[in-house]
Amino acid sequence: MTPVTSASTSPAPNPPAPTAERSGGTGRPALSHRLAERGIDRTLLLLLPGLVFLILLFIYPFVYGLGLSFQPMHGSGALYNYQKFFSDPYERDTIWITLKIGLPAALINVLASVPIAYRLRGRVRGKRALTTALVIPITLGTVLTAIGMIEYFSGTGWLNKILIALHITDIDHPVPLLHNYWGVMLSLLVSGFPFAFLLTLSYLSGIDPSLESAAATLGAGWWQRFRDIVFPLLAPGLAMTFCLNFVLAFSVFPSAVLLGDPERSTHVISIAAYDAAYQEYDYSKASAIAMVMAAVMLIVISIVLFARGRLYRGSSGGKG
Amino acid sequence: MSADVAAPDVVGRRRLIGRPSTWITWAVVAFFFINLAGVVGSVVVKSFSTQWFGTWWPAGFTTQYWSEAWNEFDLTDVLIVTLEVSIAVVVIAAVIGVPAAYALARRQFPLKRLVMLVFLLPVMVPPIAYGIPLATVLYKYNLANSLTGVILANLVPSVPFVVLTMTPFIEQIDPKIEAAARMCGATTRAVFLRVLLPLLVPGVLAAAVLVLVRTVGMFELTYLTAGTDSQTLVVALYNAYYGAGIRAPQSTDAMAVLYMLTMLVLLVIALRFVNPTQLVTRVADDRRD
Numbered sequence: 001m002t003p004v005t006s007a008s009t010s011p012a013p014n015p016p017a018p019t020a021e022r023s024g025g026t027g028r029p030a031l032s033h034r035l036a037e038r039g040i041d042r043t044l045l046l047l048l049p050g051l052v053f054l055i056l057l058f059i060y061p062f063v064y065g066l067g068l069s070f071q072p073m074h075g076s077g078a079l080y081n082y083q084k085f086f087s088d089p090y091e092r093d094t095i096w097i098t099l100k101i102g103l104p105a106a107l108i109n110v111l112a113s114v115p116i117a118y119r120l121r122g123r124v125r126g127k128r129a130l131t132t133a134l135v136i137p138i139t140l141g142t143v144l145t146a147i148g149m150i151e152y153f154s155g156t157g158w159l160n161k162i163l164i165a166l167h168i169t170d171i172d173h174p175v176p177l178l179h180n181y182w183g184v185m186l187s188l189l190v191s192g193f194p195f196a197f198l199l200t201l202s203y204l205s206g207i208d209p210s211l212e213s214a215a216a217t218l219g220a221g222w223w224q225r226f227r228d229i230v231f232p233l234l235a236p237g238l239a240m241t242f243c244l245n246f247v248l249a250f251s252v253f254p255s256a257v258l259l260g261d262p263e264r265s266t267h268v269i270s271i272a273a274y275d276a277a278y279q280e281y282d283y284s285k286a287s288a289i290a291m292v293m294a295a296v297m298l299i300v301i302s303i304v305l306f307a308r309g310r311l312y313r314g315s316s317g318g319k320g
Numbered sequence: 321m322s323a324d325v326a327a328p329d330v331v332g333r334r335r336l337i338g339r340p341s342t343w344i345t346w347a348v349v350a351f352f353f354i355n356l357a358g359v360v361g362s363v364v365v366k367s368f369s370t371q372w373f374g375t376w377w378p379a380g381f382t383t384q385y386w387s388e389a390w391n392e393f394d395l396t397d398v399l400i401v402t403l404e405v406s407i408a409v410v411v412i413a414a415v416i417g418v419p420a421a422y423a424l425a426r427r428q429f430p431l432k433r434l435v436m437l438v439f440l441l442p443v444m445v446p447p448i449a450y451g452i453p454l455a456t457v458l459y460k461y462n463l464a465n466s467l468t469g470v471i472l473a474n475l476v477p478s479v480p481f482v483v484l485t486m487t488p489f490i491e492q493i494d495p496k497i498e499a500a501a502r503m504c505g506a507t508t509r510a511v512f513l514r515v516l517l518p519l520l521v522p523g524v525l526a527a528a529v530l531v532l533v534r535t536v537g538m539f540e541l542t543y544l545t546a547g548t549d550s551q552t553l554v555v556a557l558y559n560a561y562y563g564a565g566i567r568a569p570q571s572t573d574a575m576a577v578l579y580m581l582t583m584l585v586l587l588v589i590a591l592r593f594v595n596p597t598q599l600v601t602r603v604a605d606d607r608r609d
Contacts, residue, residue, distance in 0.1 A: 046423040
């Protein structure tokens with residue numbers, strides 16, 4: 001993944017020769033000096049606790065899980081779990097089900113947030129209030145959103161009451177938004193849209209407004225300005241927004257159980273992995289599914305980021 | 321907010337009777353919020369209602385289900401666990417993360433990009449994907465089903481989060497200040513306590529409050545590692561709904577409202593230290609090209 005550059009391109013100057021070897025004069029000043037010139041000195045020890053922690057609790061579990069997935073509890077052969085997963089349509093289809101929920105959800109969120117963020121990129125009254133309000137659904141989280149939707153979308157809930165009052169539907173045919181695909185999709189829009197919007201807005205405000213002013217001075221209308229100036233500068237950011245949103249949507253779990261139809265139409269891959277671990281107690285199989293999940297996610301993200309690499313990558317003139 | 325000063329208005333905001341596009345924009349936003357209010361409002365109203373079925377408004381109001389919920393779900397215990405987990409996670413993440421951020425901000429060294437990648441991955445990979453192998457490892461060492469396990473699991477995304485928020489913050493503290501303190505004869509201890517620490521406080525507070533919000537709201541990792549007496553509020557809430565049935569729905573809704581209030585209080589506290597956008601975009605923001 002490319003975007004690790006912030007620190008290496010940081011404006012902070014590399015501090016002058018560190019003081020470490022002066023105060024803690026070891027027997028080999030030459031070596032420590034040479035190392036210090038490359039940036040290696042005692043300050044780096046500060047990294048150790050964090051690195052050790054992540055190696056023990058992030059990298060090791062991942063490697064352990066990968067190893068475990070090749071030691072199936074049942075069946076024989078190292079690849080048994082993977083063969084089983086891909087040959088059983090009920091399990092294999094979890095990938096498609098998840099993609100079918102995750103890709104449209106991420107796409108809708110990004111596409112809906114672009115025009116709204118574009119309209120609100122300058123100084124607009126109530127922008128701070130709006131951004132604050134949009135943080136609320138993110139803060140409340142998926143579990144609470146799902147619970148609220150159960151009440152709100154139910155046959156006797158407020159939404160159906162309003163629709164019945166408007167004669168859009170009738171009492172015997174409430175709009176079916178629970179325990180199916182649409183419930184999960186809507187929950188992803190509720191939690192994903194504010195996320196996409198705030199990201200897009202922050203990318204937009206990183207684009208130097210004088211570029212647009214210049215275009216306006218030269219007579220470009222808003223559509224021309226958007227298409228030729230703003231959008232090309234925004235596109236890499238949108239790709240990133242899409243990725244982050246897709247990752248959230250792809251790992252949907254609580255709302256797929258509470259709002260969806262977890263046995264059938266919203267049997268997403270995270271439910272399959274969870275069931276393997278906590279219903280069947282087959283950690284080997286669960287790890288295999290988690291690895292498949294990570295792999296699929298990685299493939300989608302690489303495709304998007306590869307496409308993004310072909311976009312304009314210069315400076316957006318932002319103030320950072 | 322930096323965005324406020326970003327764009328001198330190209331569009332001409334003073335036209336109050338704006339274009340149709342302006343109206344559509346606001347209509348979409350309003351539609352979103354009306355439904356959001358419906359989602360949140362249904363839960364709040366229901367938690368206080370005596371009986372509510374098929375009408376616009378419940379028949380009457382009571383706080384009876386609140387006390388029922390409190391006893392039935394052992395909410396005192398759940399809140400204590402939530403508090404213990406979040407304080408432990410915030411403190412440990414800050415103690416581990418801030419020094420690492422300092423090293424990353426001040427030094428260029430070989431393999432730095434690799435180290436940054438290690439700190440970036442846990443924030444990028446969704447919790448459920450690494451949560452299952454992580455829980456497996458924690459079970460193997462008998463750490464799962466306990467407070468320790470929940471804290472360890474929640475630290476996995478929190479430590480990198482502190483590192484990634486603090487690194488740019490430390491980068492903008494001028495290293496000459498530290499150099500000057502040393503020139504004046506300050507020891508490392510004095511430089512840290514009297515120069516760096518006071519400068520770091522606002523950044524650490526912001527990072528800590530963001531970690532707090534994330535930890536209290538973190539469902540997946542806690543769900544995968546918690547036992548019955550080590551679940552936080554959000555996991556207890558999910559379990560109550562998942563296993564709903566014989567209970568009055570109002571009492572689970574009361575717990576939902578309690579969770580909502582907790583998060584909103586945290587949000588108000590958080591907004592005193594950070595921008596709304598920082599709550600979601602901080603990490604992604606820093607990785608901007």
